[in-house]
Amino acid sequence: MTPKTVLACLMNRETADAVLACAVPLARAHGAHLVGLHTVEALLVYPGIAIHVPDATFGAFNESQREESNAIEAIFRKHTSNEDFPSEWRLVKAEATTAAARIIESAHAADLVIMPQEDPSTLRGDQNHAQERVIRECGRPVVIVPTNYKGPELGRNVVLGWSDTREAARAAHDALLVAQKGGTINILRVNGRAPDELADFDAINLASMFDRHGVQAQTVHRERGGQEIAEVLLKYAFEQGADLIVTGAFGHSRIYDFVIGAVTHSLMKDAKLPVLYSA
Numbered sequence: 001m002t003p004k005t006v007l008a009c010l011m012n013r014e015t016a017d018a019v020l021a022c023a024v025p026l027a028r029a030h031g032a033h034l035v036g037l038h039t040v041e042a043l044l045v046y047p048g049i050a051i052h053v054p055d056a057t058f059g060a061f062n063e064s065q066r067e068e069s070n071a072i073e074a075i076f077r078k079h080t081s082n083e084d085f086p087s088e089w090r091l092v093k094a095e096a097t098t099a100a101a102r103i104i105e106s107a108h109a110a111d112l113v114i115m116p117q118e119d120p121s122t123l124r125g126d127q128n129h130a131q132e133r134v135i136r137e138c139g140r141p142v143v144i145v146p147t148n149y150k151g152p153e154l155g156r157n158v159v160l161g162w163s164d165t166r167e168a169a170r171a172a173h174d175a176l177l178v179a180q181k182g183g184t185i186n187i188l189r190v191n192g193r194a195p196d197e198l199a200d201f202d203a204i205n206l207a208s209m210f211d212r213h214g215v216q217a218q219t220v221h222r223e224r225g226g227q228e229i230a231e232v233l234l235k236y237a238f239e240q241g242a243d244l245i246v247t248g249a250f251g252h253s254r255i256y257d258f259v260i261g262a263v264t265h266s267l268m269k270d271a272k273l274p275v276l277y278s279a
Contacts, residue, residue: 007113011038011124012068012072015122019115021149026155039094039102100129104134107134113141113142115130115142131268135249143244143276144271146273149273163189166248171276174278190222200219245267
């Protein structure tokens with residue numbers, strides 16, 4: 001399983017380098033078609049508000065969007081101009097929809113989607129919660145990259161957060177898109193009590209599946225010890241020098257996530273390395 005179409009979501013110039021530092025080596029390794037997508041914000045005027053917007057305001061807004069788009073395109077060309085894999089710059093107008101809606105449209109034809117970690121200081125109004133919406137709705141695995149990410153290449157040392165759920169099973173198989181031959185996947189199950197590792201047939205069978213794909217795999221159990229699952233996962237990944245965490249995403253309803261909190265939200269906010277989410 002190799003990705004042949006990689007969608008890099010270049011949401012602003014501040015995070016474009018980080019997204020491409022992740023996407024370009026993947027495209028190079030697999031000879032994939034790399035799409036650099038930027039959505040242009042629309043200036044919305046609501047019909048219920050009786051206000052005249054001067055032409056100069058529209059002109060200044062459109063000019064600022066052109067400047068931002070041109071700057072992001074220049075970053076994309078800088079990263080791809082000397083590469084052998086095919087690359088495509090895609091500029092899409094949001095029109096009356098949100099950025100997430102247009103990203104989801106392009107994601108449907110991608111094997112893998114790469115987005116930056118959400119940073120409130122650089123967000124446009126139409127980009128709020130775009131990462132969550134894309135993960136939930138696009139039907140494709142999504143890698144979220146920390147703002148200052150500079151490498152290493154993904155897939156040599158992966159930590160898979162494992163549980164007996166549909167989302168985790170999807171994530172395990174999506175991991176094969178980026179896992180390198182001869183690399184390692186640590187299948188981590190976080191328990192509330194001392195585990196019986198030899199009786200964990202699901203994780204053992206999963207390790208055998210990875211081995212058949214040429215990826216070394218081992219099962220690991222850790223107790224929570226009063227910590228949140230995301231904390232245990234991040235700490236273990238740091239100890240192992242992992243280059244990627246893979247996990248199922250949003251296994252509960254939005255109401256549950258809002259009231260109780262969720263592993264996915266914690267990882268999206270706190271992870272210091274790329275995380276692949278499958279929903």
